[in-house]
Amino acid sequence: xxxxxxxxxxxxxxxxxxxxxxxxxxxxxxxxxxxxxxxxxxxxxxxxxxxxxxxxxxxxxxxxxxxxxxxxxxxxxxxxxxxxxxxxxxxxxxxxxxxxxxxxxxxxxxxxxxxxxxxxxxxxxxxxxxxxxxxxxxxxxxxxxxxxxxxxxxxxxxxxxxxxxxxxxxxxxxxxxxxxxxxxxxxxxxxxxxxxxxxxxxxxxxxxxxxxxxxxxxxxxxxxxxxxxxxxxxxxxxxxxxxxxxxxxxxxxxxxxxxxxxxxxxxxxxxxxxxxxxxxxxxxxxxxxxxxxxxxxxxxxxxxxxxxxxxxxxxxxxxxxxxxxxxxxxxxxxxxxxxxxxxxx
Numbered sequence: 001x002x003x004x005x006x007x008x009x010x011x012x013x014x015x016x017x018x019x020x021x022x023x024x025x026x027x028x029x030x031x032x033x034x035x036x037x038x039x040x041x042x043x044x045x046x047x048x049x050x051x052x053x054x055x056x057x058x059x060x061x062x063x064x065x066x067x068x069x070x071x072x073x074x075x076x077x078x079x080x081x082x083x084x085x086x087x088x089x090x091x092x093x094x095x096x097x098x099x100x101x102x103x104x105x106x107x108x109x110x111x112x113x114x115x116x117x118x119x120x121x122x123x124x125x126x127x128x129x130x131x132x133x134x135x136x137x138x139x140x141x142x143x144x145x146x147x148x149x150x151x152x153x154x155x156x157x158x159x160x161x162x163x164x165x166x167x168x169x170x171x172x173x174x175x176x177x178x179x180x181x182x183x184x185x186x187x188x189x190x191x192x193x194x195x196x197x198x199x200x201x202x203x204x205x206x207x208x209x210x211x212x213x214x215x216x217x218x219x220x221x222x223x224x225x226x227x228x229x230x231x232x233x234x235x236x237x238x239x240x241x242x243x244x245x246x247x248x249x250x251x252x253x254x255x256x257x258x259x260x261x262x263x264x265x266x267x268x269x270x271x272x273x274x275x276x277x278x279x280x281x282x283x284x285x286x287x288x289x290x291x292x293x294x295x296x297x298x299x300x301x302x303x304x305x306x307x308x309x310x311x312x313x314x315x316x317x318x319x320x321x322x323x324x325x326x327x328x329x330x331x332x333x334x335x336x337x338x339x340x341x342x343x344x345x
Contacts (some may be wrong), residue, residue, distance in 0.1 A: 001234050004186055004187065004191050004327065005327070005328050005329035006191070006241060006244075006328070007244040007245055007247055007248065007328070008009070009243070009247075010240040010241045010243065010244045011240070013212075013239075013240040013243065014236060015024045015104055016082075016239050017236055017240075018233065018236060021232050021233055021292065025078055026232055026234060027231060027232050027233070028229065028231055028232055029232075030232045030235070031232075031237055032231065032232050032236040032238075033051050033191065033229070033230060033235040034236035035235070035239050036049075036197065036230070036235050036238050036239050036242065037049040037050065037051055037197075039198070039211065039239065039242050039243075040182075040197050040199060041174075042243070043242075043245070044052075044172040044174060044175055044199055044328075045172070045175065046064075046172075046174070046175060046199040046200065046201060046202075047200055047201050047202065047203050047206055047297055048199070048200045048206030048207075048210070049197055049198060049199045049200070050197070050198045050200075050206075050209050050213060051195065051197055051229070051230040051238065052181075052195065052196040052197065052228045052230055052231065053194065053195065053196065053214070053228050053230055053234075054183070054185070054194060054196045054228075055085060055159070055161045055181050055182065055183035055184075055196035056088060056196070057196065057226075057228035058181040058182075058196040058197065058198040058228065059085075059088055059157070059159060059181045059196075059212065060088055060091065060092060060228070061198065061212045061225075061226075061228055062092060062157050062178070062179045062181065062188075062209065063067065063075065063088065063092035063128065063130075063157070064092060064093075064212065064224050064225075064267055065205065065208045065209060065212060066155050066157070066178070067092060067093060067094055068129055068223070068224040069222070069224065070155070071126065071206055072094065072126055072127065072128050073088045073094065073095055073112075073123070073125040073126045073127075073154055074094060074095045074096075074097045074121070074126055074128065075092065075094040075095070075096055075097065075127065075128040075129075076097045076099065076100060076117060076121075076128075076129055076130070077089060077096075077098075077099050077100070077130050077310060077311075078099060078100045078101075078102055078108065078109045078127075078131060078132055078310075078311075079099040079100060079101055079102050079109075079306075079309045079310050079311035079312055079313060080102040080107050080108065080132075080134065080306055080309060080310075080313070080317055080318075081132040081134075081159070081306070081310060082161070083308070083310065083320070084107075085130060085132065085159060085310075086310055088130075089130065094128065096119065097100070097121060097127065097237040098116075098311065098313025099312070100113050100114055100129075100311070101115045101117075101311065101312055101314055102313075102315075102317060103118075103317075104288065104315040104316070104317050104320055104321070106134075106137070106139070106140055106271075107134045107135060107271075107286070107305060107317055107321065108131075108132075108133070108134050108137075108139045109139070109145075109275070110141055111141045111145050111148060113277065114129070114148065114149075115198070118148075118152065118154070124152050124153070124154055125153035125154070126242070126317075127151065127154050127155070128152050128154070128155045128156075128157055129145075129149055129155070129156050129157070130157045131145065131156060131157070131158055131159065131165065131177070132158075132159040132161070132162075132263060133158065133159070133160055133162055133163040133173045134162060134305055135162055135271065135280070135283055135284040135286055135305050135323075136141065136162050136163055136166055136189055136273075136280045136281040136283030137163070137166060137271065137273070137278055137280045137283050137286055138163060138166050138167065138168035138173045138278060140168070140198070140210045140276060142158075142168060142173070142176050143168070143171075143176065143342045145176075146176035146177060149177070155177070155178050156176065156177030156178060157177050157178060157179055157181075158173060158174050158176060158177045158179070158180035158181070158183060159180075159181060159280055160173045160174045160180045160181055160182045161181070161182065161183035161185075161188065162183075162188065162189060162281075162283045162284075163182070163189070163283070164182040164183070164184075164188070164189060164190045164245070164247075164281060164287075165189065165190060165245050165246065165249050165281040166189075166277075166278075166279060166280055166281045167278075167279045168277050168278055168279075169277040170277075170279075174199045175199065175201060178198065178200070178201070178202065178205055179198055179200050179205065179209070180198070180199050180283060181196055181197070181198050181199075181200075182196060182197045183195075183196055184196060184197070184211065184238055184241075188283065189248070189249075189252075189281040189282070189283035190241060190242070190245055190248060190281070191241070191328075192234070192237055192238045192241050193234070193237065194234065194278075195230050195238050197236055197238075206284065208222065211225065212224065212225040212226070212228070212308055213225065213226075213227065213229050214229050214305050215227070220286060230246070235279075238306075247342055248328045249250070249281050249282065249329050251283065251301070251329070252281070252282035252326055252327070252328065253273070255276055255282075255285075255326050255330055255335055256273060256282050256285055256326060258322055258335055258339065259285055259326075259335075259338070261338070262339045262342050262343070263342075266293075266342060267344065268287060268290075268293050269287065269288040269290050269293075270286060270287050270288065271285075271286035271287075271321075273285075273287070273297060282326055283324065284323045285323060285324040285325075285326040286304055286305070286321055286322075286323055287321060287322050287323070287324065288320060288321050289319070289320040289321065289322075293345065294345055295322045297341075297344075297345040298322070298337045298341050298342065298345055299341055300324075300325065300334070300337050301322050301323065301324055301325070301338075302322075302323045302324065302325055303323065304317075304318055304319075304321050304322055304323065305319065305321070307324065324338055325338060
């Protein structure tokens, strides 16, 4: 955790405004929550948003709304994702129907792999697909997958824990399904410490998610919900950092461009952050294994995005990619060290 840094401007903004929270007496459900939600709605071009205590509580609220408010019974995930997605699926009370295979070239499922999985479902129209955008990239076939899900009455929910700020052809992750949920956890691409943000494209569904978090109100008639809200101090810190969201990403591209130059010069296969309409937020910088490059000889690296698979892993994704250090404020001497090691192997 020690490597996580925030822009000085974000820290200064937080310090300049923190006393106002205490002076207002509104430690919960105040103006900074509203500012966070307004910012994200405008940034992603969404209909509505809700700031939550975490990505997990945000996702659980969406799954509960679909189960108890819309009659969905089953859920399926992709094989290459966090174990916590399986935990959430089971905790939601939905029936976990299985896992969609992923491809090494993207670390994510293709439309064809989704279709193959759905063909074996008894009642796809009662199913939810919880899709994860991996490593800071949008799933390259998210538009096609979203259209397919819509045509088959499958509820598409986007786990955007890695992908705040990532776009495909200018469109943000989280805007293709019924909802998308970002993570603000301390190690994520846009780090705050804790927190999540749900974005919705349907106003009625957005209202259900808002009501989910105020389940204890006197005029509440929705019989599912829990307090998943973000505190005002957390919301202020979140807003402080969100103002520098693109600055954080731009800083990562300064690092990535040095890695890209080295990879191109050395013939090392990497996941291009800007190819085919992508604007990755560079949560990870991903190298793919090939005969000319031995991961074991590279000392300064981070782990694979995931070193396990929840389902089948026919392309051996877990052992055929690795990530290089990349985070806001990474010192040049560390970047030079990584590139020097790449040149030696």
